[in-house]
Amino acid sequence: MSFSRTLKDKSITVWEDGYNHPFLHEMGNGTLDQEVFKFYLLQDYTYLIEYAKIFAMGAVKAADEKLMTNFTVIQHAILYEEMDLHRNYMNEFGITLDENHTVKPSLFNKAYTSNMMSVAQTGGVAEIIAVIFPCAWTYYDYATRLKEQYRDSLEGNFYQTWIENYASDEFRDSFEWFYDTLDALCEHKTEQELEAIEDIFRRSVEFEYLFWDMAYNRQLSYL
Numbered sequence: 001m002s003f004s005r006t007l008k009d010k011s012i013t014v015w016e017d018g019y020n021h022p023f024l025h026e027m028g029n030g031t032l033d034q035e036v037f038k039f040y041l042l043q044d045y046t047y048l049i050e051y052a053k054i055f056a057m058g059a060v061k062a063a064d065e066k067l068m069t070n071f072t073v074i075q076h077a078i079l080y081e082e083m084d085l086h087r088n089y090m091n092e093f094g095i096t097l098d099e100n101h102t103v104k105p106s107l108f109n110k111a112y113t114s115n116m117m118s119v120a121q122t123g124g125v126a127e128i129i130a131v132i133f134p135c136a137w138t139y140y141d142y143a144t145r146l147k148e149q150y151r152d153s154l155e156g157n158f159y160q161t162w163i164e165n166y167a168s169d170e171f172r173d174s175f176e177w178f179y180d181t182l183d184a185l186c187e188h189k190t191e192q193e194l195e196a197i198e199d200i201f202r203r204s205v206e207f208e209y210l211f212w213d214m215a216y217n218r219q220l221s222y223l
């Protein structure tokens, strides 16, 4: 198996803790408190703005126009498609964009995006891919599993659109290039450098897990 494809298994404990989080299963069976989802949605919107900037950092550090394009295509998809999913749910909640713009990131949200920005500033393209990879990979993995596990009750579930968006083939294909690109970038790295990449990846899987937990407990925002 290529280096990039082993990364999930090297983070498997926290990866599975993420999938088993009640936030996800309550979305799957449709019982998740909509106030909890609203908290997640608004926090995630601020998260996505910072996350999109990491792709801009990738484009700045990319060695050729192909890679630069790959980063900018995803950045565009985040701003136009993924955030549309959020804007549509906000619309259902009657939250306007102006109201949304008053939301400040929670402490944990800030910690996650600050970590990503720090990796992006100090690292190269391999480190940038490692830090963003779990966001896409866990979402695709969790959503496809939820879609299968709760297939009998998905129709009419308030969270159906969310689940189907992240479980789509189109979404899977959009980040397919992460695998081979990361492998190529890691080809001549030392054991020590590879270990550092694994740590960056695992940290993001940990951050993903705690993002669910933060949202589920609506923690911690005194701002």
Ligand SMILES: Cc1ncc(C[n+]2csc(CCO)c2C)c(N)n1
Pocket (backbone or CB within 6 Å): 044, 047, 048, 051, 074, 078, 082, 132, 134, 135, 136, 139, 175, 208, 211
């Ligand atoms: C906390 C958090 N982590 C991951 C995602 C999912 N996500 C963000 S951008 C993107 C597209 C390509 O990476 C995906 C799948 C999210 N919404 N919120």
